[in-house]
Amino acid sequence: MSEALTEPFDAILELAGAPLREAMGSVEVRLREIAGVEAHALHTIDAGGKRLRPLFVFVAGLGGSAHAPLCRAAAAVELIHSATLVHDDVLDDAPLRRGRITVYAAAGRSAATATGDLLFASAFAELVRNDDVAQFAALSSASSALARGELMQRADAWNASVTLERYLERCELKTARLFAAACELGALAGDGPPLGPFGRAVGLAFQILDDVLDITGPAERTGKRRGADLLDGTVTLPLILARERSPELAGLDLREIDGPDEADRICELIEATGAADQARRQALELVASSKRTLPDVSTTQRRALELLADGLVERFA
């Protein structure tokens, strides 16, 4: 999943001021210290990324003042995320990520698998120092969910009749649970109110909107041709909704999509049914609802959480 840090995130940094900027800086330093034991792991961390999940940890912990524990929790969540990216690149045969050569392409499948494992283990080793079993519970549960989501996606590949419920469960496992864990960890490490449900809802919206973008493009915006999910055999919400509206799509065999041009044509068909718009609206409603149902937090934290939710969806607007 590609990520872009957009204006609302800058606004959060403005709002929360120097401590948040400093925290985001500290987590970069810490990630490099942890990954520095091994060249491929360091390469992965150096490739960057927008550090969305650390930002969630810090904003969820904004009520508290425990800087070091928040920083460790933020690093741990980002390490889990990085581990999954390294393994994804192996599975997808990916030469590049974020414009840099992947560990997989540079050092091979074996080194990349082991590097992912190392990042994964390092996340837990880092969290040890927070001395809080509840934080372990949140992180290990989210990590199990990630792997189960990946297995579910592989099991459902090429099956065009995947149900809405199963699609949502997959998004929950693959994406929402780690955002939820980031918020839970922030709340635990920073003594804030519980924000797991907020993280879950915006994480779910994030995944749905990312899936919509794969159908709608345009390529200039996403940096890749649309329809990549279709060519992968991955059924997402727009297609699920479109199948109810179009007999041609209802009869579609994903294996018969024989290249990017055909995938592009199917994307057009899906968009023409209005299904992509409907999926986008559902995701935005999830975000709006998550903002309405925030627990009792300070005005600053509320505003920061709202900006966080806005920032996550702005690129899809």
Place this chain on the structure above:
Amino acid sequence: MSEALTEPFDAILELAGAPLREAMGSVEVRLREIAGVEAHALHTIDAGGKRLRPLFVFVAGLGGSAHAPLCRAAAAVELIHSATLVHDDVLDDAPLRRGRITVYAAAGRSAATATGDLLFASAFAELVRNDDVAQFAALSSASSALARGELMQRADAWNASVTLERYLERCELKTARLFAAACELGALAGDGPPLGPFGRAVGLAFQILDDVLDITGPAERTGKRRGADLLDGTVTLPLILARERSPELAGLDLREIDGPDEADRICELIEATGAADQARRQALELVASSKRTLPDVSTTQRRALELLADGLVERFA
């Protein structure tokens, strides 16, 4: 690494009686409950294995009476071990393990990578219930070590001039640390004396002896042709020692070993220098020394630990 439960292990079960048998039975049940959420994970656990690491956990915790925490710790260690086997099968293109089709062969690289990740995450999720950060520290540190050992092995592949120190560090990371963690977890969960150094030493010996067996065979005993490590580009202790004794071996380029017959011939050369015997003696001395330096434990636990050490090396005698 192939494993065989040998007579000394039966003797431990006799010595420790019904509680240990019951504990080993409980851990099987628990492993199936945990892995049961996902078919490939269950397949992996169902394939069995000798459950050596759970046995180390239970024997190290023999002084205590905390059955459930020991069982969870034993399951966690075995899940980590199983995760590495599933990933190893991906890296080695392995069709079979323990006579059963691997997840990799049955379901592909993607499913196997994700299954390994799931088993790995499940180990930490299981350990949460023991509510003890020290246990997390032991398991996450051993897990990092495993991945670093794997990376080290890949980095050193085909390099015939790997030093003894580097070889021993690799064995430490790849094998000894998880045995050490098993003993630490047993001691922590069972309120016993610290036995990490014992686990580390016998784990190291176990790896060295396994490496010797790859050189000496015979195939009837190991179930595979000898020299597999040489064909993999993996330099082990017998070759390191033999290179000091044989000019032909000192000049060997591993990439020029062009098949099993040539590997077999190199194994003969290594054995003829006496290096395999020397490596075996070093490993057995490690085991003997670990038995001599046991901390103050009950007579029964001492005897059980000695049998454990004997059991681990007996197949190499």
